Amino acid sequence: xxQLTTNKTIENAAIAWxxxxxxxxxxxxxxxxxxxxPADIExxxxxxxxxxxxxxxGRSDGFLWLETRQxxxxxxxxxxxxxVVENVRQGDASKFRLIVFGGDQLQRLLAKAKxxxxxxxxxxxxxxxxxxxxxxxxxxxxxxxxxxxxED
Numbered sequence: 608x609x610q611l612t613t614n615k616t617i618e619n620a621a622i623a624w625x626x627x628x629x630x631x632x633x634x635x636x637x638x639x640x641x642x643x644x645p646a647d648i649e650x651x652x653x654x655x656x657x658x659x660x661x662x663x664x665g666r667s668d669g670f671l672w673l674e675t676r677q678x679x680x681x682x683x684x685x686x687x688x689x690x691v692v693e694n695v696r697q698g699d700a701s702k703f704r705l706i707v708f709g710g711d712q713l714q715r716l717l718a719k720a721k722x723x724x725x726x727x728x729x730x731x732x733x734x735x736x737x738x739x740x741x742x743x744x745x746x747x748x749x750x751x752x753x754x755x756x757x758e759d
Contacts, residue, residue: 608699611661621659621692622647624700629653645680652686661696675722682717689713 611617622638629636629650636650646656658671671689673681681687688709694702708716 608697611696611698617661617695618657618659620698620700621657621695621703624695624703625655625657625690625692625705626650628705629655645674645676646687653688654680654684654686655688655690656681658689658691659695660691660693662694673720678717678720681713685710687713 611620622640625648626636626638629648634650634653636648636655638647639649640647644654646654648655648657656673656677671691673689677687681689688707691706691708693704693706
């Protein structure tokens with residue numbers, strides 16, 4: 608089995624695997640990632656947010672990131688579930704591992720959630736490459752002067 612190398616392929620593999628598990632459980636899952644839904648899968652009566660992890664997470668960070676609308680939905684919807692799919696990167700679905708958070712356990716975790724705000728700054732490949740090339744050929748001061756049009 609080929610190793611999965613991108614976040615997108617890891618996510619897609621986890622989603623497909625969970626949808627198969629949901630079908631096996633007698634539910635009819637729908638992929639809702641691109642429909643503006645608050646979670647990745649609607650599998651009535653469940654609403655499922657998937658967190659795909661390349662390796663065994665082993666509680667490494669001790670937290671998961673959820674969007675505000677996901678937390679709001681989870682707090683108000685007893686059928687909201689958080690599925691963590693581990694060991695996805697290696698590519699063999701028979702070795703994926705599912706950890707499910709729902710019901711009272713999920714509510715206990717959400718009660719301790721800390722809201723944070725941050726900005727995602729896009730860095731297109733061309734800008735990254737320019738900065739990398741400049742870093743290899745000039746000092747920080749020279750790069751800054753070149754970017755803002757200053758001269759010594």
